[in-house]
Amino acid sequence: MELTVDRLTKQFKNKIAVDRVSLTLRPGVCGLLGANGAGKTTFMRMLCGVLKPTSGTVTFQGQDVSTEEYRKNLGYLPQDFGYYPEFTGRDFLIYLSVLKGMDKRSARNRSQELLETVGLEEKGKKKIKTYSGGMKQRLGIAQALLNRPKILVLDEPTAGLDPKERVRFRRLLERLGKESIVLLSTHIVSDLERIADRILLMQDGRLTFDGPLESVGEQLEEFYLEKFGEDDL
Numbered sequence: 001m002e003l004t005v006d007r008l009t010k011q012f013k014n015k016i017a018v019d020r021v022s023l024t025l026r027p028g029v030c031g032l033l034g035a036n037g038a039g040k041t042t043f044m045r046m047l048c049g050v051l052k053p054t055s056g057t058v059t060f061q062g063q064d065v066s067t068e069e070y071r072k073n074l075g076y077l078p079q080d081f082g083y084y085p086e087f088t089g090r091d092f093l094i095y096l097s098v099l100k101g102m103d104k105r106s107a108r109n110r111s112q113e114l115l116e117t118v119g120l121e122e123k124g125k126k127k128i129k130t131y132s133g134g135m136k137q138r139l140g141i142a143q144a145l146l147n148r149p150k151i152l153v154l155d156e157p158t159a160g161l162d163p164k165e166r167v168r169f170r171r172l173l174e175r176l177g178k179e180s181i182v183l184l185s186t187h188i189v190s191d192l193e194r195i196a197d198r199i200l201l202m203q204d205g206r207l208t209f210d211g212p213l214e215s216v217g218e219q220l221e222e223f224y225l226e227k228f229g230e231d232d233l
């Protein structure tokens, strides 16, 4: 199972946000690190087919990112995920499941299962407007998992999670990474320690490091500062 990115580039007017990024992703948890504006969100949006690249390709098992087949395999949590405040968490998940083509019964079952997976079973019947930031984030992760995706793209999923939620999140990702390709972005280095098997560093649109967590050494934070230079932060 491989997701192949080949010389992926995005240019906005005179700004090259992503510059000829090539890589192959396999099952496991891959952490994408980069300072603000490094190009992480732009890169992920192209991986999810919501932004058209200027050039380059993204394919999964030979299927182009623009195809329905590709999308069926994809789960995405965007950075600016829109919630419906008046919906309950459960109804929100059911609603999205039906939009994805599930029948009502499967939608209800899957939604309940996912509320349990992300630890929101008790909150499922409460309106989203009563949720904390971390709870909304967990609901966002749940919606990304509705279709049992083989590719899971999470843009800053750890934002707003408290320490207990982080542990739960890490366990969930560990489980998901065994079978799926999981890519998550963050600019918080410590979020990736003990979560990611592989680390990618983006700087000014370019991929400046791609390697296993072990090659970074014990001190991911120091490594990051060394690569980026403290001025970039």
Ligand SMILES: Nc1ncnc2c1ncn2[C@@H]1O[C@H](COP(=O)(O)OP(=O)(O)OP(=O)(O)O)[C@@H](O)[C@H]1O
Pocket: 012, 015, 016, 017, 034, 035, 036, 037, 038, 039, 040, 041, 042, 043, 187
């Ligand atoms: N729609 C757009 N039009 C013009 N420039 C854009 C657009 N989207 C992003 N950019 C620019 O592309 C660069 C990369 O932005 P991007 O949001 O991908 O970075 P990021 O690494 O996700 O940052 P952050 O950590 O702040 O989310 C930035 O310079 C940004 O200003």
